[in-house]
Amino acid sequence: MTKELCDIKELSSYLRISVSEIRKLVKQNKIPHFRVGNRIKFELNTINLWIEKLEQKESKKSLFY
DSSP states (O other): OOOOEEOHHHHHHHHTSOHHHHHHHHHTTOSOOEEETTEEEEEHHHHHHHHHHHHHHHHHHHHTO
């Protein structure tokens, strides 16, 4: 099984948000990530699952507004 990994710059492009915003999420431990030495890496399948969970959470909130 091969995992698709990306770095902050690649994830920034993938999610269309700034590198500084991703760094902030990493620092706050709000986005799934891991370190290889001093490099921060992201596994794309895990990121996609994280996004789905965020979407579900937001859709539940909107039901009550």
